Amino acid sequence: MTVKELLPKLKANKHTYYNISKNDIKSFQDKYKYLKKNCDKTINFIAEIEIEKWFSNKEKYFYNLDYLNKYKIMAIISKNIK
DSSP, X not given: OBXXXXXXXXXXXXXXXXXXXXXXXXXXXXXXXXXXXXXXXXXXXXXXXHHHHHHTOOOOSSHHHHHHHHHHHHHHHHHSBO
């Protein structure tokens, strides 16, 4: 799996930045830019399993949970890029 396949799922929407501090918004944008630069690289298989677990989290009733899920997935991807 490449980083490019996951980027559309991680893009910020109207719920991502809801009730988040400016520092958190900046760190989210920086991590997304880092992944965009490395979009042609692949991800480890074990990381793919953990990413799917985070994508399957369906508890979307908290607005900041969207931010937390996406940020955690981006952190996993950035640590496991080959």
